[in-house]
Structure formats: C-alpha cells, structure tokens
Amino acid sequence: MSAPAAGRSRSGLDRASVEWVKLELMRVAYATRGGFLSRRDPRAVIAWYVVGAIAPWFTYDLTVLAILFGLAVVGALAARIGPLLLGLFVLGLLGELVYLLILVLVLGHDWSTVLDLVMPTLKLGTVSLVSMAAFVSLDPEKISDALLALRAPAMIGFAVSYGYRMIPVLIDEYQTVVDGHRLRGAPPGPVGFLGRRAVVRVCWIAVQAFYPLVLNTAKRTRTTVEALETRGFTAATAAGSGGLARSLRLARLRFTAADGVLLAGTVLAVAGAFAAGAVLPK
Amino acid sequence: MPTPPTAAPTAAPGPACAPGPVPAIEVTGLTFRYPGATSDTLRGVDLRIEAGDFVAVVGGNGSGKTTLCKTFNGLVPHFWNGDLTGRVRVHGRSTRKRSVADLAGEVGYVFQDFGNQLVRPTVRDDVAFAPLNLGLEDWAERADEALAALGIEDLADAYTWQLSGGQQHLTALAGSLALRPRVLVVDEPAAEVDPARAAAIYERLTRLNREGVTVVVIEHHADLVARYARSVVLMAGGRVRWHLPVQEALARTADLEEADIPVPQVVALARALDPAVAAGRAPVPLTAEACTDLLAPRFAGHPAGLAAGPGGLEPGAAVGPTTEVVARAHDVTAGYLSVSGPRSTVLDGLSLTLRDRERVALVGSNGAGKSTLLALLAGLTLPQAGTVEVGGRDTRSVSAAELAGTVCYLVQRPEEMFLQDSVRADVAMFPRGRGLPDTDELVEGVLDRMQLTEVADRDGRLLSGGQQRRATLAIALAMRPRLLLLDEPTSSLDLRSRDDVIGLLADLAEYIRCTVVATHDMHLVAEWATRVVVLDQGRVLADTDPATLFASPGVLRRARLVPPQVAQVGAGLGLDPVPLSVEELVERAEGER
Known part of the structure; x- marks a missing residue:
C-alpha cells in the first residue's frame, strides 16, 4: 500500500488546482476579464477572427508570418486570454521548439528543413492566438446571437448557449463522480516505473466516470x-430562421463606428504586414 | 377504453372564489395512457378549477398528479401523445387543437426538477427566452416585469449555474411569468429548499394569486397546503377523489392517510386533544398559531408546562463528554475560489468535536457552510487554516482514499453515488476494491438488511427517490465507516419515503459510531438527532439538543429555521422542554389529566 511516509503532508493543491x-x-x-474585443459587436469580432485566421495562409514569406504572429500575440494579450490558455499555448510552442532543435541535431545542421517546419508552426500559432482572442471575448449570448445573425440554424446557436450553461454543472458532477471512484474504488497501489501505474489508474477512472455522467445527463x-416545448423554442425553431423570434433577438445587436474602425484597422495592419514583407530583406 | 367517470362529485371550491361563468380549468371524463404503458395513468378525471383559486393537488406517488397537471398546458397529449379521451378546457377553450407554445401564454408550468428547465447561461436571458421565442415585441419589459414581481432583479446578470436551488426556482418561475399566464402550475415548489425559503416561495405565489393568477401546486407537505391553499384536490389511482375547500379537506384525515399524505401535525394535535374537532363539530386549525389558541385553555392551569413524558428525547449532553472522540475540527477556516476573483471564506475559525454514539444534525440556511464542513471532515478538501482530525489522524497527513475506510460521505444527489451498472456492484465496490475477504457475505447481508435484494441487479438511477436513498445508505453500510456524513438525505422525498429514511438512520446507530446529517428538514432533526449544531456565516451559532433549539426564537430567526408545528405549538403553550412529536405532546397532556 502507499501510505505516505510519516511527516509527509498533503498540500491540498491536488484539489485546489482542479478548482482553479x-x-x-x-x-x-x-x-x-474584459479586453478590447469584448466590447465590440459579436459580428465584428467574428469578422476580425476570420481576417486574422485566413491571412497567414496567403503567404510563404517568413517575415510576413513573423509580423502577423507578433500582431496576433499583441491581440491575444490585449484581449486578456488569461494565464491558463496562454500557459498551454507557450507550453505547446516550447515543445515544438525542443522538437525542432532535436531535429536539427539529428539531421546534421540542415537548417532549410527546419525553416520548412517553422513555417506551419508560425501559421498555426497565429491562427490559435487569434481564435483564443476572439472566443475569450465572446460570452455565450453573443456567440449565439452572432451565429443567428450569420443565418446559422437556430438549433446550433441554442446548442452553443446550452453547452455553456451545462458545462459547469457537468464539470462539478464529473468531479464528484471521480471523487467517488477515488474513495470507493481500489486504493492506489505502487506507482510503478515513472508513475506508469498511477497514470493508468487516473486514465481508467477518468474513462469510467463518464458512464454515470452520460446516464445522469440523459x-x-x-x-x-x-421545457423547450413549453417555452416556445420548438415552435420558434420550426418557424425557420426568418421567424419573428430571430429578428427580435437580433434587434439588440448594434454595429457601431468603433466596430468599423476595428475591422478597417485590422485589414490595414494585415496589409501592412504583407507590404513590409515585400520590402524588408529576407 | 372509455372508463366511466367514477370520481366523486366535485365539491364547490374555497369560499374565497365564487364560481365564475368560465372556470380556469375544466376537465371532463379525461382518460390517458402513456405510449407503451400497459395501464391508464388517468382514469376518468372530472375537475373544475375556478379562476383565481389556489389549488393544492395532493396524492401518493403514481397517483397521476403530474400527468393531470401536464394536461393543463398541453404537454399531454401534444408532447406525450398517448391515448387520450375526454376533454380539457382552459378558460373555456379546448386544448386539443392548440399547441403547447400557444397554451404556454395561458398556463405557466414550473417543473419539479426546475434546474433542468433553465436553458440559457444568464438569468435575464433565460427569463426572456419564452417571450422571445413567441415573438413578443415587449419581451424585454416582460422579462424585467417578471424579475421585479419576484424581487430578483439583482440576479438578472448572474449565471444560472451559480444560483442556489431557491434562486434557480425563482428564475424558473420568472421564466414562466414572463408570458403573463393566467394559470400557474408549480410541481413541488418546496422539495429542495429550506423551510424558510419554501415559505418565501409560497408567499410569492400567494401574492400572484391575489393579483388574479390561478395557482395550482402539487405538494407533499400538508402544513404548507394548510397554510396557503384555498382548495385541495386529492388524487388516487388516476382519479380525483374529491376537490374540497382546504379546511374540509384536511379534516378528512382517513382519506389523506390512505393516500400516503400524513395530516399536518396541528390537525393531528387538535383531533387528539380537542373533542369538538375530533367529532367534526369544530373546524380544524390550519396554522400553529390557530392550534395554540385552540389548545391554550387546556394548558392554562399549568404555566410552567408539563413534565417531560417518556417520549422526550435525551439531550445531546446526556451522552456525556467522556465518550471517545471520533472527529475533531479545530479553529478551521475554509473557503473557495470564485469566478470573479477573490477567495470567499465559508468557514471562519470553526471548532467542533464529534463523539461516539452521537447523532448530529448540522443545520443552517443555504450557504452557511454545511457542505463545506462535510467535505473537510471527509478529507476531500483541506482547511486553509486550523486542523481537522478524523479517527485521530490529521486529514493533512492521509489521503482521502485512505480515510474512506473511516469516514463515508454521501453526497446530496444520489445519482452521483451510482458508479456501477447495478446496486449490487455499487455496494460491493468498496469492499471488493479493498480486497476484503468476506465481501460476498457482507454485500448480501447489507442488501438484505436494507431490503434491496429485489432491486439489486437494477441500475440505481432507475429506482424511486426513496429506494435511491436506501441504496446509498447500503453503499455506506458496506464501507463500515466510523463516521458517516450525509448531505440532505431526505430532500425531495415524499413523506412516506422520508420517514423510511429516518427509520433507517436510527437503525444504523448500532453499526456506525457517529452520524452527521446536514439538513433543512426539521422533522428529521426532531425525530432523529440527539445533537444539533447550528451554523451561521461560517461559525457555530448554537450547539444543543433539538428541544432546546426549538425553544430559542433568537437562534431560529437568525439561522432561518422553522421548527416542526408541534414544537411551535409547544413553545406557544410555554411547555418546557418543547415537545418533539405529536405523540409526545399528547402523552404529556393526557398524563397530566
């Protein structure tokens, strides 16, 4: 059994970090958290995202990509994506760099191959940053309104906002079920080489815990x-996307001058990056 | 299969609402069978609900209460399209040709598991959901109006998943009110909230009723029916047995008992102690105050109260400080992180010692820190400051998994305890996981003792509410803990199942050394506990026995507790100690005679 040695104590971080x-x-x-995009019209935010996410795919110029990446970093920070997403992103990027370095060593200093690999990394990095900045700035109501405005089926808009409503509840329930497994299941045995068995145990519990979760949700x-029936949602959906419900819901969206400035500024910045790429030395 | 209408003739509703020309709801010869079912759920229902009435629908589990109410807003037969004969008219118009969405503007419906009725992320958005869907131009005003009518404007921007049970219920109610329905159906409004909040919900319903809304509630709690309803519909076996003004209805104790509705304690007291009421010559009292006034002359000669009879519970102190300590919390501070940033403190310098042979009830309003304290005692969370010791071990020095052999924590929602695909597997999970040698005998013994053998191979989720609690108690018993922690074991149970759970808890005493129950249910406190710990704002407000607690108005008010009616009557009569059960008060009164 794995009774902790005398004097060793739990810090409580295991739970605190899950909570965090x-x-x-x-x-x-x-x-x-707020941020510059959260005050904008959701349609403008989505347009901003489309511009930012598509631009990197039109060039193979490393300079342009580097500038776009830099702009995306600034955008993501200004949108306040928070430590968790930023941390995960940096971790992924570092992993990629380590991988590239190893590749260089293995391939015997063949830098051109590495450059070929840096290119997609920069592109994907830019797209990730822009996506994070956009979706961190949209609360669920804004997303579902924007989807509705873009003539997505009402069911999709609803599913998104319902998902947002349910996810916290499901996370809590999942945590309780995992706790149940930890407390009532077989106690952890020896952790094994590099904690191999502990990892297997954690994965096994994580998978097992889905069974009650799915049934409870059903x-x-x-x-x-x-309730959707009594609250008229089914009827409104059946009326199609041109229904009265849609126009009422969208009446509260306002595309302001500031939204126009944001989009114009973004397009100019991207165009500037391409222009700079043409001028600057490779 | 047209069943002839066999219900007793419908009596005139309460005196407060004279029969109008057009009733709010009129049901004639209604028979309904769910698709795929082998028998009818409704069997020839005739019912007339006048506009402006406040109706309580009572009846045992499976008597067809909920199905009947779902015919009012068209869910039956438009959503549940089974075999239906007969007619339902809402304000004179048949529901047969109208859609559920159309009827929603006329009949609001709040479901029993109201939390699942909320589908949008924020309160304001959820309340505006129905008027938006129905394409009403003034949806925003309607939402604001509904929020204001229930006094929850300050919740408008809160996220629905952050709300407490009571707040969720009000939000669901507001979501129905936003359509300005003239009839409101509420399925078990008091099932999951503390007594003070249940009273608050009923006060709001009463106000809506005064403003002209016809209110229909499905309710198990006879004391709430007595206090708030004007007329009572008794359902039994898919039929309406009678529809009577509340005072007459509650005097028919035999009918109510037969349908598993225990009569309110005040009615039982008055019938036992007042010959005129027992003979039906005087009306039954509906509130504790009325009952106190009725009984006061009988007790007038004995100002100091009557000596405690043999039915009196021993106070917690009788166990004595000499028994062994099972768990101890010393100067504990704990809290949680919130989305908006700062850490909130739930428990603030709390100290508590739990001893052998104690039955402890942990009470206090929602958010007082009951669940946090249970999680600390179970070792699931660690205190920010202070120490928690269980069985002599600091919870900081052992993992929660190791503590599981000493302390068992049953969470509030039983579904979250069912981790396997059968009750038997769930009960066996702990002993098997620990490789105990006598697992099979232990499991069969526990299943047998808890009368679960028949359902042992079914999934726990498919059992009734009462059976689910039974199954979770069986899981606990198979873990053979020294300390058992339960969170709200009697919430949302009908009264029969609740008494059953209280009985089981009492039986557990010989296997488990100390049991702690966090609860809002004062009947559970009165009938089961030997010690009550009242939490208020993260501190222990009072630590005493139930009779003393129920005689302390200051503590009760501060912790928003409502004692059982018999204790209220006893306190009103100046009895010391306060009686905890109807039998006890009757015995004491008769012993004196």
Missing part, C-alpha cells in the same frame, strides 16, 4: 426537452 482550472475555463468561456434532458 475549472474557474479559469469559466472565466474564459464567460468573457469575464435523465436530466427529459425535463429540458419538455
């Missing part, structure tokens, strides 16, 4: 479906 990750996800999902949905 959960809250951080909520802050990201519900756009609680049970829960019965009332939700009836």
Whole structure:
C-alpha cells in the first residue's frame, strides 16, 4: 500500500488546482476579464477572427508570418486570454521548439528543413492566438446571437448557449463522480516505473466516470426537452430562421463606428504586414 | 377504453372564489395512457378549477398528479401523445387543437426538477427566452416585469449555474411569468429548499394569486397546503377523489392517510386533544398559531408546562463528554475560489468535536457552510487554516482514499453515488476494491438488511427517490465507516419515503459510531438527532439538543429555521422542554389529566 511516509503532508493543491482550472475555463468561456474585443459587436469580432485566421495562409514569406504572429500575440494579450490558455499555448510552442532543435541535431545542421517546419508552426500559432482572442471575448449570448445573425440554424446557436450553461454543472458532477471512484474504488497501489501505474489508474477512472455522467445527463434532458416545448423554442425553431423570434433577438445587436474602425484597422495592419514583407530583406 | 367517470362529485371550491361563468380549468371524463404503458395513468378525471383559486393537488406517488397537471398546458397529449379521451378546457377553450407554445401564454408550468428547465447561461436571458421565442415585441419589459414581481432583479446578470436551488426556482418561475399566464402550475415548489425559503416561495405565489393568477401546486407537505391553499384536490389511482375547500379537506384525515399524505401535525394535535374537532363539530386549525389558541385553555392551569413524558428525547449532553472522540475540527477556516476573483471564506475559525454514539444534525440556511464542513471532515478538501482530525489522524497527513475506510460521505444527489451498472456492484465496490475477504457475505447481508435484494441487479438511477436513498445508505453500510456524513438525505422525498429514511438512520446507530446529517428538514432533526449544531456565516451559532433549539426564537430567526408545528405549538403553550412529536405532546397532556 502507499501510505505516505510519516511527516509527509498533503498540500491540498491536488484539489485546489482542479478548482482553479475549472474557474479559469469559466472565466474564459464567460468573457469575464474584459479586453478590447469584448466590447465590440459579436459580428465584428467574428469578422476580425476570420481576417486574422485566413491571412497567414496567403503567404510563404517568413517575415510576413513573423509580423502577423507578433500582431496576433499583441491581440491575444490585449484581449486578456488569461494565464491558463496562454500557459498551454507557450507550453505547446516550447515543445515544438525542443522538437525542432532535436531535429536539427539529428539531421546534421540542415537548417532549410527546419525553416520548412517553422513555417506551419508560425501559421498555426497565429491562427490559435487569434481564435483564443476572439472566443475569450465572446460570452455565450453573443456567440449565439452572432451565429443567428450569420443565418446559422437556430438549433446550433441554442446548442452553443446550452453547452455553456451545462458545462459547469457537468464539470462539478464529473468531479464528484471521480471523487467517488477515488474513495470507493481500489486504493492506489505502487506507482510503478515513472508513475506508469498511477497514470493508468487516473486514465481508467477518468474513462469510467463518464458512464454515470452520460446516464445522469440523459435523465436530466427529459425535463429540458419538455421545457423547450413549453417555452416556445420548438415552435420558434420550426418557424425557420426568418421567424419573428430571430429578428427580435437580433434587434439588440448594434454595429457601431468603433466596430468599423476595428475591422478597417485590422485589414490595414494585415496589409501592412504583407507590404513590409515585400520590402524588408529576407 | 372509455372508463366511466367514477370520481366523486366535485365539491364547490374555497369560499374565497365564487364560481365564475368560465372556470380556469375544466376537465371532463379525461382518460390517458402513456405510449407503451400497459395501464391508464388517468382514469376518468372530472375537475373544475375556478379562476383565481389556489389549488393544492395532493396524492401518493403514481397517483397521476403530474400527468393531470401536464394536461393543463398541453404537454399531454401534444408532447406525450398517448391515448387520450375526454376533454380539457382552459378558460373555456379546448386544448386539443392548440399547441403547447400557444397554451404556454395561458398556463405557466414550473417543473419539479426546475434546474433542468433553465436553458440559457444568464438569468435575464433565460427569463426572456419564452417571450422571445413567441415573438413578443415587449419581451424585454416582460422579462424585467417578471424579475421585479419576484424581487430578483439583482440576479438578472448572474449565471444560472451559480444560483442556489431557491434562486434557480425563482428564475424558473420568472421564466414562466414572463408570458403573463393566467394559470400557474408549480410541481413541488418546496422539495429542495429550506423551510424558510419554501415559505418565501409560497408567499410569492400567494401574492400572484391575489393579483388574479390561478395557482395550482402539487405538494407533499400538508402544513404548507394548510397554510396557503384555498382548495385541495386529492388524487388516487388516476382519479380525483374529491376537490374540497382546504379546511374540509384536511379534516378528512382517513382519506389523506390512505393516500400516503400524513395530516399536518396541528390537525393531528387538535383531533387528539380537542373533542369538538375530533367529532367534526369544530373546524380544524390550519396554522400553529390557530392550534395554540385552540389548545391554550387546556394548558392554562399549568404555566410552567408539563413534565417531560417518556417520549422526550435525551439531550445531546446526556451522552456525556467522556465518550471517545471520533472527529475533531479545530479553529478551521475554509473557503473557495470564485469566478470573479477573490477567495470567499465559508468557514471562519470553526471548532467542533464529534463523539461516539452521537447523532448530529448540522443545520443552517443555504450557504452557511454545511457542505463545506462535510467535505473537510471527509478529507476531500483541506482547511486553509486550523486542523481537522478524523479517527485521530490529521486529514493533512492521509489521503482521502485512505480515510474512506473511516469516514463515508454521501453526497446530496444520489445519482452521483451510482458508479456501477447495478446496486449490487455499487455496494460491493468498496469492499471488493479493498480486497476484503468476506465481501460476498457482507454485500448480501447489507442488501438484505436494507431490503434491496429485489432491486439489486437494477441500475440505481432507475429506482424511486426513496429506494435511491436506501441504496446509498447500503453503499455506506458496506464501507463500515466510523463516521458517516450525509448531505440532505431526505430532500425531495415524499413523506412516506422520508420517514423510511429516518427509520433507517436510527437503525444504523448500532453499526456506525457517529452520524452527521446536514439538513433543512426539521422533522428529521426532531425525530432523529440527539445533537444539533447550528451554523451561521461560517461559525457555530448554537450547539444543543433539538428541544432546546426549538425553544430559542433568537437562534431560529437568525439561522432561518422553522421548527416542526408541534414544537411551535409547544413553545406557544410555554411547555418546557418543547415537545418533539405529536405523540409526545399528547402523552404529556393526557398524563397530566
């Protein structure tokens, strides 16, 4: 058995960190931090995202890509993506760099291959940063309004906002179920080489815990479906995307001059990056 | 299969609402069978609900209460399209040709598991959801109006998943009110909230009723029915047995008992102690105050109260400080992180010692720190400051998994305890996981003792509410803990299942050394506990026995507790100690005679 040695103590970080990750996800999902994009019209934010996400794919010029990447970093920081997403992103980037360095050593200083690999890394990095900046700034209502405005089926807009409503509940329930497994299941044995067995145990519990979660959710949905009926959602959806409900909901969206300035500025910045790439030495 | 309408003739509703020309709801000869079911759920229902009435629908589990109410807003037969004969009219118009969405503007419906009725992330958005869907131009005003009518404007921008149960219920209610329905159906409003909040919800419903809304509630708690309803519909076996004004209805104790509705304690007291009420010559009292006034002359000669009879519970102190300590929390501070940033403190310098042979009830309003304290005692969380010791071990020095053999924590929602695909596997999970040698005998013994053998191969989720609690208690018993922690074991149970759980808890005493129950249920406190710890704002406000607690108005008010009616009557009569059960008060009164 794995009784901890006398004097060793739990710090409580195991639970605290799960709690922190959960809250951080909520802050990201519900756009609680503010940032320059969170005050904009959701359609403008989505347009901004499309510009930022597409631009890198039109060039193979490393200078342009580096400038775009730099702009995306600034954008992401200004949108306040928070420590969790930033940390994960930096971790991924560092992993990529280490991988490239090893590759250089193995391939015997063949830098051209490495440059070929840096290119997609920069492109994907830019797209990731822009996506994070956009979605951190949209709360669920804004996303579902924007989807509705873009004529996505009403069901998709609803599913997104319902997902946002349910995820915190499901995370809590999942945590309780995992705790149940930890407390009532077989106690952890020896951790094994490099903690191999501990990892297997954690994964096994993580998978097992989905079974009650799925069944409980299925049970829960019965009332939700009836409620959607009594609250007119089913009827409104059946009326199609041109229904009265849609126009009422969208009436509160305002595309202001500031939104126009944001988009114009973004397009100019991207154009500037391309122009700079043509001028600057490779 | 047209069943002839066999219900007793419907009596005139409460005196406060004279029969109008057009009733709010009129049901004639209604028979309904769910698709795929082998028998009818409703069997010839005839019912007339006048506009402006406040109706309580009572009846045992499976009597068809909820199905009947779902015919009012068209969910039956438009969503549940089974076999339906007969007719339902809402304000004179048949529901047969109207859609559920159309009827929603006329009949608001709040479900029993109201949390699942909320589908949008924020409160304001959820309340505006229905008027938006129905394409009402003034949806924003309607939402604001509904929020204001319930006094929850300050919640408008809160996220629905952050709300407490009571707040979620109000949000669901506001979501229905936003359509300005003239009829409101609420399925078990008091199931999951503390008594003070249940009373608050009923006060709001009463106000809506005064403003002209016809209110229909499905309710198990006879004392709430007595206090707030004007007329009562008794359902049994898919039929309406009678529809009577509340005072007459509650006097029919035999009918109510037969349908598993225990009569309110005040009615039982008055019938036992007042010959005129027992003979039906005087009306039954509906509130503790009325009952106190009725009984006061009988007790007038004995100002100091009557000596405690044999039914009196021993106070917690009787166990004595000499028994062994099971768990101890010393100067504990704990809290949690919130989305908006700062760490909030839930428990603030709390100290508590739990001893052998104690049955402890942990009470206090929502958010007082009950669940946090249970999680600390279970070792699931660690205190920020102070120490928690269970079985002599500091929870900082052992993992929660190791503590599981000493302390068992049953969470509030039983579904979250069912991790396997059968009750038997769930009960066996702990002993098997630990490789105990006598696992099979232990499991069968526990299943047998808890009367679960018949359902042992079914998934716990498919059992009834009462059976689910039974199954979670079986899981706990198979873990053979020294300390058992339960979070709200009686919430959302009908009264029969609740008494059953209280009985089981009492039986557990010989296997488990100390049991702690966090609860809002004052009947559980009165009937089961030997010690009550009242939490308020993260501190221990009082640590005493139930009778003393129920005689301390200051503590009760501060912690928002409502004692059982018999204790209220006892306190009103100046009895010391306060009686904890109807039998006890009756015995004491008769012993004196």
